[in-house]
Structures are given as C-alpha cells and as structure tokens.
Amino acid sequence: MTGSERPRVFHLITRLLKGGAEAKTIATVCGLDDYAFTVGYGSEYDSDQVDRLEREGIATKQFPLIRHYNPVTTVPAVLSLARYLRREEFDIVHTHSTEAGIIGRFAAALAGVPTIVHTVHGVPFADDRSAFLNRFVLACERQAASYTDRIVTNADVIADDYLERGIGRRDQYTTVYSGVDLDAFADAEPADDLPGERPRIVMVGRLADGKGYEVLLDAVESLDSFEGSVCIVGDGPLYESLTTEIEDRELADQVCLTGFRDDIPCVLAASDVLVLPSFREGTPRVITEAMASGLPVVATDIAGIPEQIEDSENGYLIQTGDSEALANRLETLLADAELREQMGRHGLERANRFSVPTMVEELDRVYRELVGEQVGSTGSNV
Incomplete structure (x- = not known):
C-alpha cells in the first residue's frame, strides 16, 4: 500500500x-x-x-x-x-x-x-x-x-x-x-398490524437454539391473569417447531410468531416490554434498540448485557434458564405502567453510548x- x-x-x-x-x-x-x-x-x-x-x-x-x-x-x-x-x-x-x-x-x-x-x-x-x-x-x-x-x-x-x-x-x-441508529427508534410510529392486545411482550431475534424461547414460553404459561400478548419476531430453523409447541401448550391465543419483519422500530414502538432470555449473547443490538425505543428489558445476566441493563433501573437481569424469575419480573412490569415508563426513560439515557x-x-x-x-x-x- x-x-x-x-x-x-x-x-x-x-x-x-x-x-x-x-x-x-x-x-x-x-x-x-x-x-x-x-x-x-x-x-x-x-x-x-x-x-x-x-x-x-x-x-x-x-x-x-x-x-x-x-x-x-x-x-x-x-x-x-x-x-x-x-x-x-x-x-x-x-x-x-x-x-x-x-x-x-x-x-x-x-x-x-x-x-x-x-x-x-x-x-x-x-x-x-x-x-x-x-x-x-x-x-x-x-x-x-x-x-x-x-x-x-x-x-x-x-x-x-x-x-x-x-x-x-x-x-x-x-x-x-x-x-444502533438511535433516531430511527426514538421517532418510530407504532406498528398497527401486530396481533394481540396490550400490554405486549416482544422478543426479537433469529429463531435458533440458544435464544431461550422455551424459557419464555414456560414463563408465559405461569403468568397469572395475563391479558396482554406476546409477539416473537424473527425467522429461522425453529419456526415450525415453535409453532407446534405454542399450539401444544395452548398458548396460541396469546403468543404469536410474526416471522421476519423489517420494521423493528415500529414493532418496538407498539410494544411494552422486551425479553431476551438467551443462553449466549454478545452485547445484543436489540436491547439497545429497545432502550432507544423507551422500553424496559428483561434479559439474562450474561456477556455484555449487564453493560446495557442496570438491574432495576432500565430493566431486570435474570439467570439463564430461570423461567420463574422471568415470569416474576414480567408480572411486575405488566402490572405497573408507571414503572415501565420510568425504566424506559432510564434506558433512553443509557442508549447514547451505543x-x-x-x-x-x-x-x-x-x-x-x-x-x-x-x-x-x-x-x-x-
């Protein structure tokens, strides 16, 4: 050169x-x-x-x-x-x-x-x-x-x-x-075609091993009087098996697979809590995207996630595989819109470094x- x-x-x-x-x-x-x-x-x-x-x-x-x-x-x-x-x-x-x-x-x-x-x-x-x-x-x-x-x-x-x-x-x-392009998430209009009612739990990612989808389904099964919805957004090799499992668990009225979407800012704007119960990650972009969208996050305490999520400030950290802890944290957030808004504000403040x-x-x-x-x-x- x-x-x-x-x-x-x-x-x-x-x-x-x-x-x-x-x-x-x-x-x-x-x-x-x-x-x-x-x-x-x-x-x-x-x-x-x-x-x-x-x-x-x-x-x-x-x-x-x-x-x-x-x-x-x-x-x-x-x-x-x-x-x-x-x-x-x-x-x-x-x-x-x-x-x-x-x-x-x-x-x-x-x-x-x-x-x-x-x-x-x-x-x-x-x-x-x-x-x-x-x-x-x-x-x-x-x-x-x-x-x-x-x-x-x-x-x-x-x-x-x-x-x-x-x-x-x-x-x-x-x-x-x-x-992450923070402005694209801060200014997004909520998607109006997502299935189910709010409050809405959303999980975004490739449908593949290691993401903890079964942990999420276990948690949803144990939620008491949950009247909202769960959207799992993404595509991948687990799509068919997850579809079958949702049906077998009789969760199809509340849990929906949307497939791949290219309007994630709008999806997050139409949601209330992001979950990511992964077994392995780096520093997930989707968590930063949720922070930029003003959403609280419940995610596993692994890899770089604790550098994004300060426990009890802009979300909650749980151990891998702990569906009971995930359910407890979701129940807390779903029952308290003011808490969700407060955590969302903290997430917005932390997002600039990303x-x-x-x-x-x-x-x-x-x-x-x-x-x-x-x-x-x-x-x-x-």
Whole structure:
C-alpha cells in the first residue's frame, strides 16, 4: 500500500443473514469512506444483504466451504481462503463470529496478511452446548488469538471472560459497543398490524437454539391473569417447531410468531416490554434498540448485557434458564405502567453510548493504529 492508496480491508463473517453481527459489519463498511472494503461470507446468506452491500459499492465474495459448525469443511475452507487472500493482497483481514473467526485468522496468517483483527460478537462457550464442542472451540480460539493483532469485543466483560480462558493477552483487546441508529427508534410510529392486545411482550431475534424461547414460553404459561400478548419476531430453523409447541401448550391465543419483519422500530414502538432470555449473547443490538425505543428489558445476566441493563433501573437481569424469575419480573412490569415508563426513560439515557457514529469512529481508530498511518480525517459518513 502506498501513501495515496486506501487500505484494503477484507471482512469475513460466517453467515450473512439479518442478525446483529451482520448489522454491525454492514454499518462499519458503509460508514467508513477511507478504506476499500470487501465482505466475504459463508454458505448461508440473505440476498437482500448482498444486494445492499453492492448498492453501497462494497465488493462481496462467497466462500461456500465456510459453514456453521461443520468441522469437515474447515481445513479445505482455510486453504481456499488463504489462496484468495494471498492473491488479493489485503492490508487488513477483519473476521466476525466463531467459525469465520477461526477459519479466517488461520487463513490470513497462512497468507501472510499484515494485520489481522477479530470481533467477538458473542461468547461461544455455553452450558447448552456439549463439553467437547466447548473444549474444541476454546483450543481453536487460543491458537487463533496468537495470530491476531487486535481482538474487538462488544463489552468489557467479554474481554475479561476470554482472558480468564487463556485466549490472548490483555493488550490485544479493545471494546467497541455495537452501534444502533438511535433516531430511527426514538421517532418510530407504532406498528398497527401486530396481533394481540396490550400490554405486549416482544422478543426479537433469529429463531435458533440458544435464544431461550422455551424459557419464555414456560414463563408465559405461569403468568397469572395475563391479558396482554406476546409477539416473537424473527425467522429461522425453529419456526415450525415453535409453532407446534405454542399450539401444544395452548398458548396460541396469546403468543404469536410474526416471522421476519423489517420494521423493528415500529414493532418496538407498539410494544411494552422486551425479553431476551438467551443462553449466549454478545452485547445484543436489540436491547439497545429497545432502550432507544423507551422500553424496559428483561434479559439474562450474561456477556455484555449487564453493560446495557442496570438491574432495576432500565430493566431486570435474570439467570439463564430461570423461567420463574422471568415470569416474576414480567408480572411486575405488566402490572405497573408507571414503572415501565420510568425504566424506559432510564434506558433512553443509557442508549447514547451505543450509537452508530460512536461505533464507526472507534473502529476507525483501531484501523488507524494498526495500519500505522493517517488515511484521512474522520473517515465517517454516518
């Protein structure tokens, strides 16, 4: 790279779907002008996301051998990616998520890429995964960290967790909170087509293992005299099984699956409480979105969530799998509109640290430090 050229940065993510990790990645490459970005992704992708990147002038590249927790294709994926990286001569490789983070960093080291960055979007070690898988991922993360110049986490507690597990060194870590377009949520008009009555409990996310949907259903079953509704917003592999389970539990009159919606600000504006009883997370964007919408949140006390939710101030924290605690907190909030409003105000005050401009500026600073030269002024167009 000469002084007149923009640094060439390659982002790699396992799946280019419509989740929080993808949103953060897309906001980064669309928000920084002083770099030439390419976004790589594995076998699973959403064509709308690819089209959006290409409309923004961001190059894309699919790597079909990168698959979600598929060890059979891991070595071929590393070799294929290394050949590509060696040919393209990127200045920085920036990986995201567990599989792409391991494959991408091994390949970048093999290809001799000058600078390697990895973002941890969520802690991959969880009680609901097998002990063998946790040990395998831990071994890979420790090795990959030795090739990594900077490890970006969504919360300080995630960096502490990784260091306690022997992953990398303290000086490798930087915390950059996931950014959200706060204005889009503060100014949203409530959706008028959501099923059920208010007060409305809402859960937004991919319908996949680890999100705690069964914990929510257990809690709803135990609620006394609940006359509101529950909307589960999102799509994914659990859609059919959740539909069946809701029917089998005879909860269909109160609990509805809406499928994927692209108007989440309007959905949150038409809701009263956000729940997120996940078993594993990073620093979930949907919690920031709920804060920006003025909603109280009930979520599990894991990863970066306590850096978003101050217990009893803008929501409640519960332990993973504790449906009784979730039900108790929901009963408290559903019975007290004034408390919901008060917690919502506290959430609005805390949301500013999670804005897109702040996130982009901090990632720009990371790149500048690693590249070792100035590449423009602020580099931000958000």
